[in-house]
Amino acid sequence: MSTTIPGFTYHRVPVADGVSLNAAVSGSGSPIVLLHGFPQTHLMWRHVAADLAADHTVICPDLRGYGASDKPAETDGSGYAKRTMAADVVALAHVLGHDRFALAGHDRGALVAFRAGLDHPGTITHLACLDVLPTLDMWDVLHGVTAAVGFHLYLMAQPPGLPEELIAAAPDAFFGHFLDLWTDDPSAIPADLRAAYLDACRAAVPSIVADYRASAGIDVTHDRVDRDTGNRLRMPVAVLQQDWGAALGFDAAALWSAWAPDLRHATVTCGHFMAEEDPAVVAKTLRELLAG
Template sequence: MSELADLFPGFAAHHVDTQAGRLFLRQGGQGKPLLLLHGFPQSHVMWHKMAARLAEHHTLIIADLPGYGWSAAPSGGENHMPYTKRAMATLLVEAMEKMGHARFSLMGHDRGARAGYRLAMDHPGRVERLVVLDIVPTHAMWHRMDRARALQAYHWSFLAQPRPLPEKLLAADPIWYLEWTLASWSGTRNLKPFDPRALAHYRAAFGSPDRLHAMCEDYRAGATQDLGHDEADIAAGRILLCPTLAIWGDAGIPSRGGDPLEAWRALSPGITGQPVPAGHFLCEEAPDAVVDAVLPFLRTEA
């Protein structure tokens, strides 16, 4: 990490041991704790444009999910268990306790938002307020996967294919795939929204075989166990008990598949939310708009 730019000046770096290996975290700021979780194909670095403003009001704990960034990348095994959002949620609760935070608010983007809403569902006493960025629930994604959505979200089925097909295809030119994904999912359809220093972090963490395997396992878990967990919750009438806010890019995938709030109501009947002018990577494309939207929600007393 020493040759990469420090995009979180004044933040401490921690490696926290958990039952599934070490998680990398950064911590800084003051106020009530707020856990920030990144998505695919990025790392904790994606929060760098928002961290300073958020840290004026919250103690930020910014994590690399298992298999991403600088966190451990365990083998997925036969059932993809380490990469289920339920398993990730359990590790994050363990890590947060070790950091001294038994109860906290949570904001997640993409895969981090999926781990986030699973944490809030499985550990309802832990999460004070939940913010989900540019996703609809896994249940809604798979059960509404028509032709248009399948073309928009092709990676959901591609990365979930049995090992080693996607790993071998990605390994042919991983940095090309990373940069093509970042560019094609942004509102500008290029790399202009991304700080070159952040891109250096993403490139450094993306290309190794264990990382590529972990990312595929993340999506394999999404197509199997994560979907099953959502289905069981909906069948049982279980819902998120914490106040929940959804923010999405007006040029992102959720905005092109119907009303994102309607898709959320099966799990969060009282959810509120709004779009911001961005593609998928709204924290780097429109960071001020995201902060302006989430700070009043996070400040509101339950």
């Protein structure tokens, strides 16, 4: 499996002091940035990106700390805050010539996209989030034995040292667990692509843990301030999710509506890796959002 998306041009783009992102770019027309999730790289968007590039400028970066992007060491707890990672994305688009753009994210990338929408409402024209809840809501709905599905959230929330050591001792088993468990269609992630994801994760254990640790710390603080002050997503928002609410006992659409007054919410029948398992549905959702 190639570690590039066919037909896309690759750029290494400086976005902050000492940090550059790897980004694949193709197409022309109104821009959309696609952010990957865990435990993946920008390659998860390969099908959807090729579809959208027919009439949009499509930008697929590796997030800070992932894939071929830089992985700065965490120092003060803010290096992998979603606010920092969102600023990376805005800087990336600006360097590539786009002051306003649509933004879609999956999993961790959706949390970065969510923060970008709150922090940069004049920059993000449309927002799509795939298979997450906002951070505050995520922690609120995990309780009792149902929280076992999110064991990795609690593991990587621990202070520096132990999580990194445990994961680094068996990285393929750890990251591979999620690639296997969260897909309903194993053929959607072929063996060579699965190996590429594992290679990328193996090289990024400290930064991946730092990303998750931020979601149990500084990201909660930032989101709580926004909730308490009434800051909301001002752009049209689309959310695609598995039916977590039915499984865990909450109303996902209602939780999202509290953050996004202009919301389109739908559930999917495929697994977590929906951009690979059902790219046609994801592309259709994004096209409908951009047309609205």
